[in-house]
Amino acid sequence: MIYEKIAEIISDKMDIDVDDITMDSTFESLEIDSLDMVEIVMDIEEAFEVSVEDAENLKSVADLVKYIEDNK
Amino acid sequence: MSIRIMGTGSYLPEKVMTNEDFEKIIDTSDEWITKRTGIKRRHYVENGMWNKDMCVIAANIAMKEAGVTKDDIGGIIVASVTNEMGVPSVASQIERELGIPEAVCFDVNSACTGFMFALKAASGFVKPGSKPFLVCGSETLSRFMNMEDRASCILFGDGAGAVVIESGDNMKYFEVYSKPDTEGLITINGMNTLKDGAVQPSYAALKGREVYVFATREAERVIRLALEETGKTPDEIDWFLMHQSNYRITKTIAQRLDVSMDKFYSNIDDTSNTSAASIPIALDQMNKKGMLKKGDTLVVAGFGGGLSSGCAVYEW
DSSP: OHHHHHHHHHHHHHTOOGGGOOTTOBTTTTTOOHHHHHHHHHHHHHHHTOOOOOGGGOOBHHHHHHHHHHHO | OOEEEEEEEEEOOSEEEEHHHHHTTSSOOHHHHHHHHOOOEEEEOOTTOOHHHHHHHHHHHHHHHHTOOGGGOOEEEEEOSOOSOSSSOHHHHHHHHHTOSSOEEEEEOOGGGHHHHHHHHHHHHOOTTSOOEEEEEEEEGGGGOOTTOTTTTTSBOEEEEEEEEEEOSOEEEEEEEEOOOTTOOEEEOOSSBOTTSOBOOOOEEEOHHHHHHHHHHHHHHHHHHHHHHHTOOGGGOSEEEEOOSOHHHHHHHHHHHTOOGGGBOOOHHHHOBOGGGHHHHHHHHHHHTTOOOTTOEEEEEEEETTTEEEEEEEEO
16 A cells, blocks of 8 residues: 555656556666655655655665655 | 835846856756756856845836836835845945935845745835835845855856835735744855954855755645635636746646646746845746736745745736
8 A cells, every 4th residue: 555655656756657666666767866756755745644754765665665664 | 005016127147157167167967957956057246246236227127117216216125135235235225326315225134035025024114105115136146155065056146126016906915924944954154254353154055855845835835825815726826926946846836736837937047046036037027028917816935044935916
């Protein structure tokens, strides 16, 4: 559920097919730059009602899913 | 008190600093800057030009359009964080330059939202039958760039904008806000001489990620409040004029409001962020380009250091 929502947010923001996003996708491979990441994190904070600290340390979809699981 | 804008004016210095110019002095590229900010160039003062000089040029254009002369002006309020003098205020310097014998003159420092605070203050002075006020936003931020910080030095430029206002009923809604910048997101060191006479550099510094989040969320918040209070939907708004900080911030605000970018004016490619000057410069450009038709509804929103923000709904 967390993964699906994150994939949907990234897909919307980056205008890429949700099927092209996998748990193993790195943000670099999805061509997500630092400002895209800020925007994605804002949407994720609002969707999951969490505050994401040190977002620069998150490098992949799996990192993000784990962060939400641990902090939700 | 509600107001009517009688005339607008603006000035951008002739000297241009392009992204390619920055490639020669710092580790950056036109592609990197453009992708992250939308900025292609910025204007820098030279030959000893001060805020007052830019304001006088912009003010003369605005006064001419308004059909008033210096003798008609009852007050001058300037929004700026870069006055070349501690005293007198930029407003008082303009009063002297224009040769106005007596007017209410003072400056406002509310960073990038400064022009909105100045306009709000001026609204309290102009009453039916009283003299028009000149309200300016002006910055010489090029003097405060840390040219060794590639993240910030590319973001800011110089310029001035001015409006002449009188009492009227065109301002339909106008609110400004301030909340403490507890994390030090946006700063420029103050007087750059310490008590012992040593000089410390005075640089603009910002925490990019946090500023981005504040700007987009705050602009969305104040605009939604304004729409709610005026009972308007985004469809009924002809133009959205944001403080020109970063093209991607403007784009994100548009996305969050679910409004087409076609309704958002942007000149950031040419001006970069001119802080308090950005809104009156953009407003004058829209006016001079004939984009604003009588009866058009504008939503103007500012956000910046302080932390400060504001939103106005104005019928052209």
